[in-house]
Amino acid sequence: MAYTIEKGKKFIPADSGCFQYIGRIDSDDPKRPVMIWPGSYIDVDFTGTYAAVVLKNINFQEDTHFAVIVDGVMKKIFLPTDRQDNLYVAAEGLEDKQHTLRILKTLAAHNYLEFTGIVVDENASVTNPDHKYDMKLEVYGDSVSAGEVTEALYYEGQCDPADHRNKLDNSHFSYALSLARKLNAEVHDTAQGGIALLDGTGYFCSDQLTGMESCWDKLEYTPYADRKQWDFSKWIADAVIIAIGQNDANPEPERIRTPEYRRMWKDHYIKFLRGLMEKYPEAKFVLILTVLGHDRTWDDALEEITQEVNSDRVSHFMFRRNGNATNGHPRATEQEEMAGELYNYFKGTLGF
Structure with a gap:
């Protein structure tokens, strides 16, 4: 154990029943649940003046982090690479009353977070908020859906800052989590930067390009660790x-214009879609690409797929600035723009 608990504090373990877990979280060991996908979070209410989080960072890259949100105020905490349990102060010097704490996984496969519990004042009360959601929303997507480079403020409409290297990523500001907050939805943000549909395409794991077709049904999914x-x-x-198609032009951008490849890509997409439709027999499916710049032919392919599937459960949505807003990752403001348009579509057209 690489930390100590001060006198006058107490430890609340992960399996105490005080925590509400949201996301595809590995709970096989309830004493050490693992947060894997971006936008996974843990909520807890506590009284007192102090709260700290105890977790292990299982990093696959450098510059990894997570966030704590206390009473609506976010603090991003950068993590060491020692792969040991460490204590991270979420807040101190608080007014002695009830507070809310959210522990958020800000990144995709850059790291996994193994949570062991929190530390609070010795006389604090700790309770599960047990928030009641109105619906369950899942998003399958790439770096935009994961919230990468969303914190590059004043870079709206511009390419990404040089050498940002994960530091400006934050799933909280993704359209996926923003939409979930607007809809009061419990969200699973099944998103990974660089991912395309097919293995051997896109940018995820450059030395062994891995597509969504190999990740969508996984809990642990990075090929650099055991998969589950x-x-x-x-x-x-x-x-x-489903927001897949942005990265699929790599490594051969013109292939999608050839009838044979286009047919093959659409067939794989339809197989993926129908697999999900079987898993969720009552769900509605919305196929999208985002405001990040891309070739319109990918939007056309999604429309073709929608028409071929021909189901009242499947629709194709396009943003007002679809593919035209920016050549860099959408920033928090641009993500919020997308979330607002999707919210109107979900409430108005889909009836949620």
Whole structure:
């Protein structure tokens, strides 16, 4: 154990029943649940003046971090690479009353977070908020859906800052989590930067390009560690957004214009879509690309897929500035723009 608990404080373990877990979280060991996908979070209410989080950072890259949100105020904490349990102060010197704490996984496969519990004042009360959500929303996507480079403020409409290297990523500001907050939805943000649909395409894991077709049904999914299947019976979505196609032009951008490759890509997409439709037999599915610059032919392919599937459960949505807003990752403001348009679509057209 690489930390000590001060006198006058107490430890609340992960399996105490005081925590509400949201996301595809590995709970096989309830004493050490693992946060894997971006936008996963843990909520807890506590009284007193102090709270700290105890977790292990299982890093696959440098410059990894997570965030704590205390009473609505966020603090991002950068993590060491020692792969030991460490204590991170979330807040201190608080007014002695009830507070809210959210522990947020800000990144995708840059790291996993193994949570062991929190430390609070010795006389504090700690309770599970047990928030009641109105629906369950799942998003399958890439770096935009994961919230990468969202914190590059004043870079709206511009390419990404040089050497940002994960530091400006934050899933909290993704359209996926923003939309979930607007809809009061429990969200699974099944998103990974650089990912395309097919293995051997896109940018995820450059030395062994891995596509969503190899990750969508996984709990632990990075090829740089042991992989584990996700049990879909644990959680049934009411609505699913699929935002795949942005990275699929790599490494041969013109292939999608050839009839043979286009047919093959659409067939794989339809197989992926139908697999999800079987897992979630009542859910509605929305196929999108985002405001990040891309070739319109990918939007056309999604429209073709929607028409071929021909189901009242599947629709194709395009943003007002679809593919035209920016050549860099959408910033928090641009993500919020997308979330607002999707919210109107979900409430108005889909009836949520």
